[in-house]
Amino acid sequence: MDCLDLPLRLFYKYFTMNRYFFFLSLLFLSTMTVFADFNDNKYDDLAKQDTVRYYLLNDIIVSSSTKETNDLQTLPGSVSFITPSMIEGQSISTIKNISNIIPNLFIADYGSRLSTPMYIRGIGERSTGQSIGMYVDDMPLLNKSVFDFDLSDINRIEVLRGPQGTLYGRNAMSGIVNVFTNSPLDYQRTKIGISTGNYDLFKVKASTSGLLSENIGLSVNGYYNSHGGYFKFDSSDEKIDQLASGGGRIRLDWRISSNWTAQLMANYDYSDQGAFPYGNYDNGKISRPDHNYPGSYIRETASTNLNLRYHNEHIVFNSSTAFSHFNDNMKMDLDYSPMDMFYINQKQRQNAFTEELTIKSNTKNNYQWSFGIFGFYDNLKTDVTTTLGKDGIAEYIEKNIPAVAGISVADEKIPMPGLFKTPSYGGAIFHQSTYNNFLIENLSITAGVRLDYEKVELDYDTSAGMTLKSNRIPMPIPVDTLIKGKEHTDFTEIIPKFAVRYQISPSNYLYASVSNGYKTGGYNIQNFADITRDALMEAAMKTSGRPSGNKQSIDSLVSYKPEYSWNYELGFKGEVIKDFLSVEAALFYIQVKDMQITDFVESGQGRILKNSGKAESLGFELSLAARLTQELSLTTNYGFTQATFKDYKTTIEDENGDKTTVNYKGNHIPFAPQNTLSIGAIYNKPLYNKLIDRFHIQAYYNAAGRIYWTETNDVYQDFYGLLNLKTGISKGGFDLSIWVNNVLDTDYTAFYVESSLYNLAQAGKPINFGID
Secondary structure (H helix, E strand, C coil): CCCCHHHHHHHHHHHHHHHHHHHHHHHHHHHHHHCCCCCCCCCCHHHHCCEEEEEECCEEEEEECCCCCCCCCCCCCEEEEECHHHHHHCCCCCHHHHCCCCCCEEECCCCCCCCCCEEECCEEECCCCCCEEEEECCEECCCHHHCCCCCCCEEEEEEEECCCHHHHCCCCCCEEEEEEECCCCCCCEEEEEEEEECCCEEEEEEEEEEECCCCEEEEEEEEEEEECCCCECCCCCCECCCEEEEEEEEEEEEECCCCEEEEEEEEEEEEEEECCCCEEEECCEECCCCCCCCCEEEEEEEEEEEEEEEECCCEEEEEEEEEEEEEEEEEEECCCCCCCCEEEEEEEEEEEEEEEEEEEECCCCCEEEEEEEEEEEEEEEEEEEEEECHHHHHHHCHHHCCHHHCEEECCCCEEEEEEEECCEEEEEEEEEEEECCCCCCCEEEEEEEEEEEEEEEEEEEEEEEEEEEECCCCCCEEEEEEEEEEEEEEEEEEEEEEEEEEEEECCEEEEEEEEEEEECCEECCCCHHHHHHHHHHHHHHHHCCCCCCCCCCHHHHHEECCEEEEEEEEEEEEEEECCCEEEEEEEEEEEEECCEEEEECCCCCCEEEEECCEEEEEEEEEEEEEECCCCEEEEEEEEEEEEEEEECEEEEECCCCCEEEEECCCCECCCCCCEEEEEEEEEEEECCCCCCCEEEEEEEEEEEECEECCCCCCCEECCEEEEEEEEEEEECCEEEEEEEECCCCCCCEEEEEECCCCEEEEECCCCEEEEC
């Protein structure tokens, strides 16, 4: 890709896709001036009554929630913040970089930007589906395919652990990740950053923000990121996982009056990367990738969201309206081998609209309340062609045609195109109340409930055709099949929550909570390749005079049910030594019903979700933050999770084709690490009347393990840790830093999977270093 070509295309692509919603948003924002009180220019403390400011080590956190009846500092639940100094010190550039920094949060970094498998407390999902919700400036991201993007101009990241379904709804059963960008009303500056390093790393970021008037702020930023890749093909020195990405954001904030504020954001992100550097895994050793069909992943995303807020001494009203779009193009060798078995070309296109209206109290009374309604429409289309190569034809078609029939396949390749439309829409109403000083002083109770509805549809149109040749018939015999139809299902759920909090002292709290989690059901589409292949096989068998077998309904083959959980938690948070040591600790126990797990389709070429029965997860979390001196701060975050199946019966097939029913009861849930650990030290030394103004050094050790990769628990990654260092100096507005990630060049497995031919894995990233 031409490095100069990408930046020129970014905003053109964005506005061609999003221009209508953007201009409608501007028009709507302009009409607000009709209702605004422009005679009142005294922007007093009313604009800040629903925000909380407090110190966290080297940062001041400004926390604001549109629907929570507790501020996040005293919330009766587990909350962690990633602050600007942490983002800078750990060179956090994507959401995958926060893995292990938060107790019991794990995000494996493998495959491509399509793959963002997030786990909190042992509950998550590595393929399709979503157990953890993600928001950017109060805009929900409805597809996990867009979670991995370049973070730029970030104010903070909030991670709420445990089910958040009452306030956030579907697919938030493990937690919520909230990303907030800087407001130009609070931050006025121009910043340019350039980074370079080994593996041909090059990054550039530029942003500027300022006040257009006393009450209107505008920020604009753009970024470009590229690297040459970490892994090579076995048959050549060509890199397999190179990346080029770029994008930008525009944000306009307006204090319309003393009561009204508005935020208008527009984002665009583009990625072009080589992908899926999986190699053969044998006794802990990972071979170099050896695919005959190189993988790639291209994705572009765009979004616009408009947030309106009204506040006075009694209430806070918020409206969040968002439109998001993404389309991608994935090419993948499904057998990951030099054989010509299966390969796939999948294209997704999504347009989604969301609207949320909330109103909550804004008084100093003991009773606090919030109400809200939420609605969404998600239109996702997937155009996928799975191609059966010559080795796949021999294995899956010709091998199953009786030799006495004298029939063989004339084609060298059999494409199986499919178009799948999976629109979904739904809505919810929710309420939460908090009563402080309930019965006794310093005791508060919080209770909430949500009614959530969703309807999911599946419109499928897939086909395949091939040509047979026979020693009995001189002419070629065409065989084809067409599978076309519609399915639909809907889900209605009530999601409750209850919590109590006791204030031991002004800065120390005990809490206990019980909350319900819910992840919606739906339809798989990746196993349609097998369904189509089987139908084609049946057509070939009829040609040879053999009867076909019994057929199952499409719905029974592709649908999966919702997943449910109950989370029980006991915790403490507070400043145990004033201005020196802050502590957060939690014990939790989770019961899961109809757990959705990732499984391979019969051929091994593709993954689907299926329900596995019951599971449980129990563990604890501990976070310590200490300011030893004005210059030196230490942090420790540790999480332990014991996530196991309680009842999971499935059928396995041995090499001879014999099937056996097994129960994985007591086995650990795959992909969920038993331990996560992050230890960090930040030294920030101001220098007065010196050649430089500041010297800083940050050291972080982030670790995870043991991680079981299979339900049988026979393959796993032991506990491992990565040491990252960064040091630099500052003079005026200039900062120069040198950083090294994975200083010890630790070998580890980032991903493991079993295919029909090989056991595959991706190695973790080696030592990499650079200069900012």
